[in-house]
Amino acid sequence: MSGSAFTPILKDEVDIVIPTIRNLDFLEMWRPFFEGYHLIIVQDGDPSKAIKVPQGFDYELYNRNDINRILGPRAHCISFKDSACRCFGFLLSKKKYIFTIDDDCFVAKDPSGKEIDALEQHLKNLLTPSTPFFFNTLYDPYREGTDFVRGYPFSLREGVPTVVSHGLWLNVPDYDAPTQLVKPLERNNRYVDAVMTIPKGTLFPMCGMNLAFNRELIGPAMYFGLMGDGQPVGRYDDMWAGWCMKVISDHLGLGVKTGLPYIWHSKASNPFVNLKKEYKGIYWQEELIPFFQSVSLPKECTTTQKCYIELSKLVKAKLGQVDDYFNKLADAMVTWIEAWDELHPSSGAKSEALPNDLEVFLRCPREESAPRNGIHHVAFNWIRFSSWCLLSVAPLTIFFLHIHLDRDWLPLIVSM
Template sequence: MCTQTSTTRSIFSPLSGMALKDELDIVIPTIRNLDFLEMWRPFFQPYHLIVVQDGDPNKVIKVPEGFDYELYNRNDINRILGPKASCISYKDSACRCFGYMMSKKKYIYTIDDDCFVAKDPSGKDINALEQHIKNLLTPSTPHFFNTLYDPYREGADFVRGYPFSLREGVPTAISHGLWLNIPDYDAPTQLVKPSERNTRYVDAVMTIPKGTVFPMCGMNLAFNRELIGPAMYFGLMGDGQPIGRYDDMWAGWCCKVITDHLGYGVKTGLPYIWHSKASNPFVNLKKEYKGIFWQEDIIPFFQGVKLPADCTTVEQCYIELSKQVREKLSSVDPYFGKLADAMVTWIEAWTEVNSSK
């Protein structure tokens, strides 16, 4: 593990009065030098970074001067987790969840290294991190849809007919941000729309309703680690596995059924980042093609998941979910039995690492 520290000033949240630099880690998976951080320096420099290096652990990853960071490669993962390192994906951005495990903070923001600062319609740089924090520090409304979207935003409120008994909302566990320029498309859509770019900036945040699953993207995502952290497992993907590029979506499906069960909320919409790199659709198709077939069984499975009332912690929910994955999805492919084992190993590793803290 490589660690570097620099002196930074405290950044205070106008919403909470707390020093957010002491409450939030930024997790970045990468295989290359992190030059992209220069654009993010005004927003990221006060925060602690956890860099998870994928691929060859002997390659030297350079981080620009002035950032406070720790860097883990595969050798570190094997050393820290021992045999349980088998649950951490190799040669896939799913390795980022190791950073979630190692964090000691309440909040996590994760971003890909091909994502840059976007501009709002007025031309002003978007502070994505600030908007995510606002989303996480205000309640969600999963039980009744507000047609003015997020009623806790400045200039908005609950509309006529919204039950007063539900206006307190529930704690927000996940803030799912969006992307300008390169959309988060699957390979078949990339192939038929190779030149399509997202230029629409929609100034809205909404709560995803209870009982509704969604395709979570990990390239611009924040969450409350204390509320949902153990469920943010990005699965077993990449090298040696029959599937890739479903890591964040798997985590999103698992997290959504657990947040619904435990009474938390998920928001999506603002903030936007600028996604700069269109990945190769033919390479993506090779990684995705089994998932494209499997998702027709996976999504109905998650839509029908029922968790027992005595599952009152995220860990308990996740272990129960692993049992149901094994029971109901192993008939789709033996891979899901292996994934269920990895889900259990992940929780064991999470518990081990975090109890030692």
């Protein structure tokens, strides 16, 4: 990183949520990018174990005792001995944006060797619109150096608010246990400089290790389910949250992006342990995906909370037949929303992101160009379209008038 002073962007609007069972020495690597932001650390496992956090960070640390104390009888909806406990940090946050990262994720470098500010890129993604209704073949049209391609409808160029930014990983890829066993040495060394909107109606496997979202717009849907201790399945916490979030985002007309930023995933977890956690999920997934693909939420569901409660009813009615676990999960989904509403009594899905955030982002000195405001970008496109109409239609009008008024028009065609 260059020696220039770092200015945290939207520092009062962002919480960084980290689930962990160990000392957070990895934060030293992230210090140039995280210092100045508020951290919410959720300690999993033994609450009597002391977790060390490097000096200089602004943070709160919560363990299982805190979860029980704060949530009381609702604490059972927060997983134990699983990284799904991170969603307790989502519950406590009062900030507009949340970035969550695992403690085995380090700072990656782009092909030029420059360290990647993952949080900055996530905010760029969240502060510019998504385009879920029509795919742009140059990917994110709001990034510097690109635009909407020929044939993209002007009526769709305003886009929709982006609620989730899903980042990727260099080094150890996020594989399931069977793939890990088949390809134990495989590493991802491909840096793809792209961000794209996931189309409406398309599900995806959301990974929670490098993820940011707009808490105000989609936070209630970011519940990582019942996993870990006492549960029949693990390592499907982020998948479950991603499927729920995506069908709700599609219903509410919100967008999800994937691609940049990259982090460096430092180590592979044990594939045999993973297989024990995953095997029921792998089996159930063949019924879960068709279920989510067929979900249709009623038009009366106008907020994320209403959508999530309705989805919990569908989970109980349809997936409860697959295994009784889904009846418990459906009840936990309702408990989660009750806890959310108690801690955020005035919350509710809003229709659009506040323009203020983008203005603040643009004012912050950065090394790279900031994202373009979607509204201004659309206005520019409409001006361009209108100009094209004037330049194209006016000469044609004159031409056809000439045809109508003067039959001797062949020389005119030749001269054109």
